[in-house]
Amino acid sequence: MERANTAMLQLKDAAKTFTMHLQGGIRLPVVAGVTFDAHPGECVVLSGPSGAGKSSILKIIFGNYRCDSGRVAVRHQGNVVDIAAAEPRQILDLRKNTIGYVSQFLRAVPRVAALDVVAEPLIVAGVSRDEARERAGALLRRLNIPERLWMLPPSTFSGGEQQRVNIARGFLPDLPLLLLDEPTASLDAANRAVVVALIEEKKRKSVAMVAIVHDDDVREQIADRVVDVTKFAAVA
């Protein structure tokens, strides 16, 4: 198929099992045979009940969980990199230039202001501090984080505010692949609409996205394709 060649992300038979050495070496199979792709400008939504391995799949793509077997191919600056076999250094470079990730929870650094938490990925990618902060502020404003909170560390924020800081941090850089783990979970209707609009904008910029959303309404609005994760259930 023509289209396969243009995929931003291609998973082929990716598998993950945890071995719990402290529990007598018990093996916990998470997923197996994970095969799907994501193309520029489309949002692929992973569906399935809790515990089906949706978040684990995102973590495998991001290189946070090691992939036991199979292939996780990502287009990266004109080449294709297999995350399952990449060196740490390559994965760091991919995270800087290619893959963004909005995790379920913000892992805040003590003492760092919300504005800087959001601006950091841009600064790491070489944008000047002033410009990065300005763009971070604009996005925080759009996500209805009041300006008086910007200079405070997000650890003091409410769950919904933390999640919006996290979303801003993930959406700010222009990266061609974005992983979204329940980005609207703890948001009210107005902020959910902002996130849906941000996803639309990313599509127009040809960003490929893989998302987990439990809200049927949001899924309806953002999903170009739904991949049922239960077919990747690993057998113990």
Place this chain on the structure above:
Amino acid sequence: MSMMDQPLLMTEGLGKSYGRQLGCRDVSFNLYEGEVLAIVGESGSGKSTLLQLLSTQMAPTAGRVCYRMRDGVTRDLATLGEAERRFLYRTDWGYVHQDPAMGLRMKVSAGANVGERLMAVGWEHYGRIRKSAQSWLERVEIEVGRIDDSPHTYSGGMRQRLQIARNLVTEPRLIFMDEPTGGLDVSVQARLLDLLRNLVAELGLAVVIVTHDLAVARLLSHRIMVMKEGRVIETGLTDQVLDDPREPYTQLLVSSILPA
């Protein structure tokens, strides 16, 4: 291939045994510019021995350590003369000790502690040295008004920040850190970690940091090496090793962290 694609520090089969006792064995890795590598493990795991081997404070009994000098030539550190080695330490390397008193001269002023490193690399103009010392004190969040005070009058956290300023003033490319937050209160630790994190990112430093504190490793490092009984038992991206530890011992370390 550009310079940045070549490692700054390389080790091959590095080891040290003290008579029958083993310090560390068969350590091989590459460290690139801008990369922070954390070496974690419990006391006696060999991580401090490894740091001493890397920083040439101790000679290995096996393997070698190579370093790409500022002129672009990669040298086996064992072949450096004493003068060359000292020059490296004065210019291109820094070493942050757990106990700031080990890395500072406690009998001279804070300003002199920073300025001294500049004089050692040939700076002569007093005004310029003082100005640079001032700006470094500011960067590590020490009030400039304290520049003439002796480090004896400083708190533990301030001393540690002063030690960092003293190390960074010559714009080194590689810093070794031995439990830099070890002796500090938790609130002081957070400030120091934040400061280190920013400086390392801004200056694009390569860092080898030895710590037993996995939270410190998570905050500061890109990559982790887990050591046990003198060997590297697991290595990888920091978040990967901490979120998806593979070895029994690493799983034990990770699961032993008390949630706050």
